[in-house]
Structure formats: C-alpha cells, structure tokens
Amino acid sequence: MSVPIRRFADGNTDRMEIEGSRVLVAGATGGLGRRISRALSDEGARLMLAGRDEESLEALASELDVSHTATFDAMDTEGCAALTSHAARELGGLDALVIAFGTVAFGPEADVEDSVAEHMFQINTLAPIAMLRAAESELEQGGTVAAITAVTAEYPTAGMATYSASKAALSAWLQAMRAEYRRKHVHVLDIRAPHMDTGLAHRALAGTAPRNLPEPFPIDEFVQALVEALRSQAEHLAFDPRTRRLGKG
Numbered sequence: 001m002s003v004p005i006r007r008f009a010d011g012n013t014d015r016m017e018i019e020g021s022r023v024l025v026a027g028a029t030g031g032l033g034r035r036i037s038r039a040l041s042d043e044g045a046r047l048m049l050a051g052r053d054e055e056s057l058e059a060l061a062s063e064l065d066v067s068h069t070a071t072f073d074a075m076d077t078e079g080c081a082a083l084t085s086h087a088a089r090e091l092g093g094l095d096a097l098v099i100a101f102g103t104v105a106f107g108p109e110a111d112v113e114d115s116v117a118e119h120m121f122q123i124n125t126l127a128p129i130a131m132l133r134a135a136e137s138e139l140e141q142g143g144t145v146a147a148i149t150a151v152t153a154e155y156p157t158a159g160m161a162t163y164s165a166s167k168a169a170l171s172a173w174l175q176a177m178r179a180e181y182r183r184k185h186v187h188v189l190d191i192r193a194p195h196m197d198t199g200l201a202h203r204a205l206a207g208t209a210p211r212n213l214p215e216p217f218p219i220d221e222f223v224q225a226l227v228e229a230l231r232s233q234a235e236h237l238a239f240d241p242r243t244r245r246l247g248k249g
C-alpha cells in the first residue's frame with residue numbers, strides 16, 4: 001500500500017515540493033504534455049500519464065520509466081471526471097493535476113461549423129472543467145490544479161474566435177474557482193501559453209493556420225517556466241505579446 005507523501009517541505013504551503021509529488025498529467029502524449037511529463041519526472045515526481053492513445057502512452061511511459069498510465073477521451077465528460085479518482089487510487093493520493101490536452105480550429109467564423117465549435121468547447125472547456133471539479137475532492141491534503149489555457153484567453157485573436165472563447169471560458173472558470181479551491185488549500189495555476197511549434201496548428205479540427213502566426217516561443221523555456229510556476233504556487237503564467245516574455249504572478 002502506498003503511503004501518502006506530503007508535498008510541501010516542512011509544511012510550507014508557499015512552495016510545491018515536486019520530488020515525490022503525485023501528479024496526473026492529462027494530455028501527456030501531446031507536444032507540450034510529453035515535455036512537461038519529462039520535466040516533472042526528471043524532478044522526481046510520481047506521475048500518472050493520461051492520454052487517448054494507448055500505444056503512444058505506453059511508449060512514453062517506458063521512455064520515462066513511469067508505471068502508471070490511463071486512457072481517456074475528452075469527448076467523454078464522465079470519463080474525464082472519473083480519471084482523477086482513478087489516478088488518486090493508483091498513486092495512493094493526488095497532489096497535482098496538470099491539464100495539457102486541447103485542440104484548435106482556424107478560419108472566418110462564418111466557415112466554422114456548429115459541430116466543430118461544440119467539439120472545441122467540449123475538449124478545451126467542458127472536459128477540463130469536469131476533471132478540475134472532480135480533482136477538488138481528490139486533493140484532500142491540498143495541492144495544485146494547473147491547466148494550459150492560451151495567450152488567446154487574454155488576447156482573443158481574429159481567425160481563432162471560437163478557440164479564443166473556449167480558452168477564455170476555461171481561464172474565467174479557473175479564476176472564479178480560485179477562492180473555493182483556496183479554502184481547501186488547493187492552488188490554481190492558469191497557464192496562458194504562447195504560440196509554440198508543437199504541431200498543434202497542423203492538427204486543427206478545421207481551417208488552416210494563418211501565415212502570420214507569431215514567431216514560436218521556445219518550448220524548453222516555456223516548460224521550465226511552467227515547472228517553476230508550479231513550484232512557486234503562482235496563480236498564472238502569462239505571455240506578453242509586446243515584450244515576448246513569459247511572466248508569472
């Protein structure tokens with residue numbers, strides 16, 4: 001039987017002790033998810049890697065020497081909610097949930113079909129919310145919930161209106177939930193990620209990425225900043241498009 005591990009050194013709730021913490025990474029096989037999983041694993045976190053493709057999950061788990069994996073589909077809201085309790089059971093408790101899955105679509109809104117908009121809100125907004133809600137009861141000893149929203153949540157972007165709205169909705173939910181979570185000693189981290197070259201744009205649900213996408217931000221720098229934001233219990237990690245800097249606060 002696994003023994004729950006305290007995640008804060010000396011009871012200090014200002015910093016997260018990543019080594020030994022039990023973390024569910026949902027969307028672990030994505031471009032960002034796998035880099036985040038590797039960084040957390042390198043720091044000694046005990047991970048459950050969750051994704052929709054079993055084969056990619058198993059390959060990643062063997063690469064990172066992680067023994068806990070789980071499949072989920074973000075189209076299945078109930079399955080998303082069940083994932084957190086499954087992770088807590090397997091890991092002997094849960095200290096953090098990191099949500100790194102999502103999808104995008106491009107183009108004039110007149111061309112975006114209702115089914116695409118529904119699909120995007122399901123994956124980018126409703127599925128994360130279902131997981132985050134369920135996590136509240138699993139993070140019994142306090143902890144952290146973190147979700148990758150996007151810079152477009154703060155700076156809604158033409159040609160990506162539905163995507164921007166789906167991310168802004170999740171970001172608003174995280175902000176509104178902060179006080180409720182805080183009462184349970186759960187920190188909330190909103191990661192408003194900049195554009196990066198992960199291939200997400202080429203896997204769009206619909207439309208083609210505009211040619212004038214900004215210069216991609218370096219993924220290593222982003223992942224390092226994300227881990228630091230987790231460690232320091234920051235409330236958000238945000239990108240300033242004018243200075244092209246990531247800042248936490």
Ligand SMILES: NC(=O)c1ccc[n+]([C@@H]2O[C@H](COP(=O)([O-])OP(=O)(O)OC[C@H]3O[C@@H](n4cnc5c(N)ncnc54)[C@H](OP(=O)(O)O)[C@@H]3O)[C@@H](O)[C@H]2O)c1
Pocket residue numbers: 027028029030031032033051052053056072073074075100101102103104123148149150151192193194195196197198199200203
């Ligand atoms: N890359 C960027 O420029 C950028 C910028 C801002 C925000 N973000 C956000 O960062 C997150 C990760 O994106 P990424 O760049 O790593 O893109 P990615 O490489 O395409 O990864 C997307 C992840 O979402 C998963 N996913 C998609 N639909 C799913 C479903 N129905 N059920 C379960 N998982 C599903 C994918 O699973 P598979 O591995 O099975 O395909 C993959 O793991 C997304 O929320 C994205 O919006 C990215």
